[in-house]
Amino acid sequence: MDIGGTKLAAGVVDEAGRVWHAERLPTPSGDAEAVWASLARVIERVRVAAAAVGAPVPRGVGVGCGGPMRWPDGVVSPLNIGGWRAFPLRERLTELLPGEPVRVHNDAIAFAAGEHWRGAGRGRHNLLGIVVSTGVGGGLVVRDRIVDGTTGNAGHIGHVVVDPAGPSCACGGRGCLEAIASGPATVAWARSNGWRAGQSDGLSLVADARAGHPVALAALARAGEALGVAIASAAALCDLQLIVIGGGLAAAGELLFGPLRKALARHARLSFTAGVPVMAAAGGEHAGLVGAAALVLAGDRYWSAG
């Protein structure tokens, strides 16, 4: 399952990382039980449809969910799902699907696990996965295993400081990557610099940039540069082999990646950081589901909790 502020998705994924069948519903804005009811509906649809196409019987339930959460308990309070505050997601899923292990982790950590397992990071030992979307999340793989950190929150590249005098961040800090390079922050910057689009979201910003709108281009460049600075810092600290980027804003392609690589080249000058490759995620729209499956199907590498 891939659970975020925009959509609730579930699918059956096999050992090869193939998605046999997937379903999704928009995330409702209602209370805890309204969100849960939608998720249960998605799960039921997947069960029926997956059985019909002869998908393998699930050996467990992996979930990538927006943070923060109490990990590994799976008690979640996703910033972008107002109805869930300290919602016992793992417990509820265990009741609904008895007999199957349920593993809930941060959605960006699941993304990084999936890209390492069956995506752009196959065969690399140390990588950082970054999801640039409503927020900027991340997951860190060191020596072929997900780094959970002390409380299960490692990988928060979105709160690496890229400009100590920069804009204030939703976390209470200042100059975090997320405060500059998230989809909404990028759109807000474009708007305040004169960009006016009918649909003022990230997708229309990317479309306008493709059409050559100078403010839209500058907004994506600003986000890319902030990403490049944060990646230079992460590469120095963790001596990484690869950076994999996914999420909605990554759809901007070179309009984002070009300025990113320029900033990275300017700041990453040590022998082991210069030239660290930055790639787009291979998992496409299912990257989150494949990563969630990795928590169960390759738990030795991606699930360290009991």
Place this chain on the structure above:
Amino acid sequence: MDIGGTKLAAGVVDEAGRVWHAERLPTPSGDAEAVWASLARVIERVRVAAAAVGAPVPRGVGVGCGGPMRWPDGVVSPLNIGGWRAFPLRERLTELLPGEPVRVHNDAIAFAAGEHWRGAGRGRHNLLGIVVSTGVGGGLVVRDRIVDGTTGNAGHIGHVVVDPAGPSCACGGRGCLEAIASGPATVAWARSNGWRAGQSDGLSLVADARAGHPVALAALARAGEALGVAIASAAALCDLQLIVIGGGLAAAGELLFGPLRKALARHARLSFTAGVPVMAAAGGEHAGLVGAAALVLAGDRYWSAG
């Protein structure tokens, strides 16, 4: 052994992290063989003196050495030892001390290992050790093990970007922590702001700051603030339990740590980063030797190479 631009040190360290005997000589400025001859002299003195006090017979040779180096080969080119360029330190030590395993790692990584093993970080699972000295180095412990990274260079907190528009760095980048907070960078900033001391080194700067010199105080505050920003970034990325700080400039105590904690509190606002403790190293002048010993005596945690 603890090998840097200022001194060559060697000692016999036991399982408890106790230093039975240690010797040191200033690092000569001569060619490769002149530096090697001094190191061999230090080693010989230690062997004689340690035997005289009944120290345990060494089971191996651990070395913390200034970087960069080819790891785990131990072919070293320390920035601050001009005479050693691609010097085969591991090979030469193996010839000199046959039959004992020789393990050479970055001196700041050895420092972090030592503080985790027998110092301020005992019992913590995830920590960052930082050495603030001629440069700013670091070592990362995740899940009770040293993180080497792809090329043995993980932990380079000194090249985390704390101000993308900041001063240029010896690495070729801009705004790295080291370019702002190293001893020489701090002294240079103080000088350019009117500080004039007879001995314009880090120690006299700290002494002047203790005596209330406003520029000396501001210089240490500037270094502390940069450290706080970099630590906030590292804590977000790695979800750390503890930061341990050593090195010459750490002798400034609260004059450095106070501004550091203020900047950290300003930028580290996530539940798992707010309040991450920052402590001074416990190892004192022998922290580097104890860390080097950890590479051998607790190799399961601190030495991942063969």
